[in-house]
Amino acid sequence: MADRVAVLLLAHGTPDSIEEVPEYLRNVTGGRPLPDSVIEEVRHRMLKIGKSPLTQLALEQGRLLEQKLSAPVYVGMRNWRPYIADVAKQMLDDGVQSAVVICLAPQNSRTSVGLYRRAVTQAVGDRIKIHFIEAWSDHPLLAQAFADRLLPVWQRVSTEIDSRVPVIFTAHSVPQRTVEAHNGQPADPYAEEARQTAASVASRIPQITNWRLAFQSQGLSGGPWIGPTVEETLTALHQEGHAAVVIQPIGFLCDHVEVLYDIDIAFREFAQKLGMRLERPASLNDSPLLIAALANIAQGGIARLAS
Secondary structure (H helix, E strand, O other): OOOOEEEEEEEOOOOOOHHHHHHHHHHHHOOOOOOHHHHHHHHHHHHHHOOOOHHHHHHHHHHHHHHHOOOOEEEEEOOOOOEHHHHHHHHHHOOOOEEEEEEOOOOOOOOOHHHHHHHHHHHHOOOOEEEEEOOOOOOHHHHHHHHHHHHHHHHHHHHHHOOOOOEEEEEEOOEHHHHOOEOOEOOOOHHHHHHHHHHHHHHOOOOOOOEEEEEEOOOOOOOOEOOOEHHHHHHHHHHOOOOEEEEEEOOOOOOOHHHHOHHHHHHHHHHHHHOOEEEOOOOOOOOHHHHHHHHHHHHHHHHHHHO
């Protein structure tokens, strides 16, 4: 190609070992110190699941995407290796002149997508022409990918307890102050985009008539975060007489601590104390429909760069 075009996938990143947790958390907070209790809690959660597979799964998603495109795919992490800055340098060394940038976080928030965009801009400046995908929470293939994972689990649990179980769709919570309108900026679209994704998934399974949206993994260092929380939602469903629930995280595209610990361990234990059964569909991970959605988005971006 005369103009070397590539695709860059961005993800949060995760440390490779328990010993790296303090450095990783400093990256997450931008150097702001955290209490020792927070660091120890993150270490505890990682120990309980062994190791977060986020980076490995994101790299695999990039590999699968590259197989469907006529362009190379790079994967960079904001908070750990391979860092976005290092991947951007590799792209420049490889002669990449333009790139479609996609966050592996479909719902747009200043606390996630906004920070990813800033990191890419700082890394490449004007040396690579960028087409940045702001959000893709409404992509139909994304919703279908989630629905295909959800339906068999929901059907199985509903059959086993002889009742249509409710579904809780979850997305990562963010600090309340970061999504409110301020300094002339409009309110952050994140919560509404999460609801949009949840509604789109539910609409593909008309048998599901009772679903809720909750926000999980609120920060450990205090301050108000958006809700309702999963614990509040589980309690409300228990009070309504439900004996089981299916949780599907629609803000996450692969397994990591917030899925393998927060849902599979912490929320399941919370539900059990209420006397409720909790099940979760498999994460998208290497879902062919997810890769097809990313390919469709990337191809549209490549066309925009060429126009």
